[in-house]
Amino acid sequence: MNYCSNCGASVVLRIPDGDNRERYVCEHCDTIHYQNPKIVAGCIPEWEGRILLCKRAIEPRYGLWTLPAGFMENGETTExxxxxxxxxxxxARVEITGLYGLFSIPHISQVYMLYRGTLVDGAFEAGVESLECRLFDEGDIPWEQLAFPVVKETLKRYFSDRRRGKGFPLQRGEIVKHPRREPAGSPQATASEDRG
Amino acid sequence: MNYCSNCGASVVLRIPDGDNRERYVCEHCDTIHYQNPKIVAGCIPEWEGRILLCKRAIEPRYGLWTLPAGFMENGETTExxxxxxxxxxxxARVEITGLYGLFSIPHISQVYMLYRGTLVDGAFEAGVESLECRLFDEGDIPWEQLAFPVVKETLKRYFSDRRRGKGFPLQRGEIVKHPRREPAGSPQATASEDRG
Structure with a gap:
């Protein structure tokens, strides 16, 4: 950030009075420009026991598989x-059946909220951001071709819970930054489970 | 938003290519300025069966009671x-025991995430944004002096769950805008409960 979006003057980075963090501040019109984390909302869409994944047609991670998810927009609910x-x-149209994954990714200031969902009628079709969409049995999940650590972590926990057969308690966790990119991309995540 | 925070040129409101929503776009440096909902993270702090509330020392709702909560910052987790x-x-220092309330407020583009928490040592003290902090038994909650509908809705459900004695399943909901401000401030909320 270089300029004030309100008045167009240059901004400076400083701690405002009564605050304890550096913010971009306009000393011309006194606007403080707060920056906050973004929510990525998505779904684990299930149909007859299989999970619907999308092969990305966009960067980052072009050609890798992911759960349908993206930035939440103003004026809508997370669901x-x-x-x-x-x-x-x-x-695909889904009926939301519960919140399953809540993962913070502090190094990129994102919060993932991944809901369990059931396809309404089994229909699906790749959108413009997907090369292909496909239903996967657990044994066919392309674990080494998943786009993001948070997707791998979520699916790993999801199938584990499904095998255990005792419901899908909310999974909370933090996805931490790798010291360096691992070829197989296994995430480090701190685990937490809400038991109500 | 009037000016581009990157280059200082005027922005225009239009739908970018490949998008389906109006965004503030800089036609000088081609930056698209996305605006997304903010997370308000907070706690339902419990100590020996009582709940810790704060009397607001700031606007909006100066002098009314609320749960400790505020905008999530970049670089941290929701917890x-x-x-x-x-x-x-x-x-007050709290140990987080689970996520309890997840409420979207689409008309102001906020998402509340309210955790259950237990005070670590029973100590508390009003911070600069609070006139006073106090532990309340359920029967003493100042229902007509609560600052926000989402706080009233959360506490109502919380005490109901506690009386029922079957744990605290995640509460999801939407806080909808009032046609006009009601004096007693009862929120309209669509309810949802995750059962795992």
Whole structure:
């Protein structure tokens, strides 16, 4: 950030009075420009036991597989955002059945909220951001071709819970930055499970 | 938003190529300025059966009672944000025991995430944004003096779950805008409960 979006003057980085963090501040019109984390809302879409994944047609991670998810927009609920992304990326309508994954990724200031969902009618179709969409049995998940650590972590926990057969308790965690990129991309995540 | 925060040129409101929503776009440096919902993270701090509330020393809702909560900052997890806000506003250290309330407020593009927490040592003290902090038994909650509908909704569900004695399943909901401000401020919320 270089300029004030309100008045166009240059901004400076300083701690405002009464605050304890550096912010971009406009000393011309006194606007403080706060920057906050973004929510990525998405879905684990299930149909007859299989999970719908999308092969990315965009960077980053072009050609790798992911769950339908994207930035939540102003004016919608988190559930609406998850359903919208599933429709946009996978052409699928889902009924949300619960929140499953809540993962903070502090080094990129994102919060993932991944809902369990059931396809309404089994129909799906690759959207413009997907090369292909496909339903996968657990044994066919392309574990080494998943786009993001948070997707791998979520699917790993999801199948584990499904095998255990005792429901899907909310999974909370933090995805930490790798010291260096691992070829196989296994995430480090701190685990937490809500037991109500 | 009037000016591009990157280059200082005027921005225009239009739908970028390949998008389906209006964004502030800089036609000088081609930056698209996305605006997304903010997370408000907070806590339902409990100590020996009582709940810690804060009387607001700031606007909006100066002098009304609320749960400690505030905007999540870049570089932290949602749990860290909830603990930080509880320490800043109520001078209390809490151990997080689970996520309880997840409420979208689409008309102001906010998402509340309210965690259950237990005071570590029973100590608390009003922070600079609070006039006073106090532990309340359920029967003493100042229902007509609560600052925000989302706080009233969360506490109502929380005490209901506690009386029922079957744990605290995640509460999801949407806080909708009032046609006009009701004096008693009862929120309209669509309810949802995750059962795992």
């Amino acid at each position: 609406q955002a998850a359903m919208r992304e599933t429709e946009e990326e996978a052409g | 860290q944000a909830a603990m930080r806000e509880t320490e800043e506003e109520a001078g």
